[in-house]
Amino acid sequence: MVTGKGFIPRYGARRWLVQRLTGLVIAALVMFLSMAYQLTHPDGFEGWKSWLASNTIRLAFLLLLISLCVHAWIGIRDVLIDYVKPERVSLLTRKIVALTLIGEALWAVKILWSI
Amino acid sequence: MRKKNIRSRPKNLNLMTIRLPLPALVSILHRVSGVLLFLALPLLLLVLQRSLTTAENYRSLTAMFSHPFSKLLLLLLVWAFIHHLLAGIRHLAMDAHWGAGLANARLSSKAVLVLGLLFTMLAGVKLW
Numbered sequence: 271m272v273t274g275k276g277f278i279p280r281y282g283a284r285r286w287l288v289q290r291l292t293g294l295v296i297a298a299l300v301m302f303l304s305m306a307y308q309l310t311h312p313d314g315f316e317g318w319k320s321w322l323a324s325n326t327i328r329l330a331f332l333l334l335l336i337s338l339c340v341h342a343w344i345g346i347r348d349v350l351i352d353y354v355k356p357e358r359v360s361l362l363t364r365k366i367v368a369l370t371l372i373g374e375a376l377w378a379v380k381i382l383w384s385i
Numbered sequence: 386m387r388k389k390n391i392r393s394r395p396k397n398l399n400l401m402t403i404r405l406p407l408p409a410l411v412s413i414l415h416r417v418s419g420v421l422l423f424l425a426l427p428l429l430l431l432v433l434q435r436s437l438t439t440a441e442n443y444r445s446l447t448a449m450f451s452h453p454f455s456k457l458l459l460l461l462l463v464w465a466f467i468h469h470l471l472a473g474i475r476h477l478a479m480d481a482h483w484g485a486g487l488a489n490a491r492l493s494s495k496a497v498l499v500l501g502l503l504f505t506m507l508a509g510v511k512l513w
Contacts, residue, residue: 290477314443322437342426349419370427377430381434384437
């Protein structure tokens, strides 16, 4: 247990906190974006594109997708550690998943900024 | 000597004969829904990307999603998200020590499952 001046969580405690925080961010942003979509009624391709091009929506979407990648990493890492027993395979699968999620986060940035 | 004893202990891994308590069901579904969403993520990103390219692509995507089969798959993903969210909220409540004890755990598990199905059905109505 960490004591002393300033509690800066490390490893398990930090992961636990980040998982909760990203989860809340995702929930809040999904609710915000679905409400915004319902209220604006973007129509057809042009409407959809211009809705997403607005900076607020774009930023919200980006934050959502990045939080998603972080949240997913923490969760999937646990799943892989639980079920992939051989050590070297386990490490390899985790590295592959981590790279995939980083790639997906960068992809999300690319998609949202080339509107 | 000790390792040998651990290996030879009897174990029952026949999932069909294990009776899962309700909170355990919610828990494993939390994990399964999470994995499902993770696997769907690249597909969703692909759809997002495609929908922003040309009007023709947007139209073909909308046509693809009006197919009953794809609506069903979408509904499955919606359920996965809703269940994962509700079970996640249940986890947060447990973190705050609310709903501790067996009776409360069973109650909150039922709430997660029932609300999950309810919200999914509402989403289904909206999809159709």
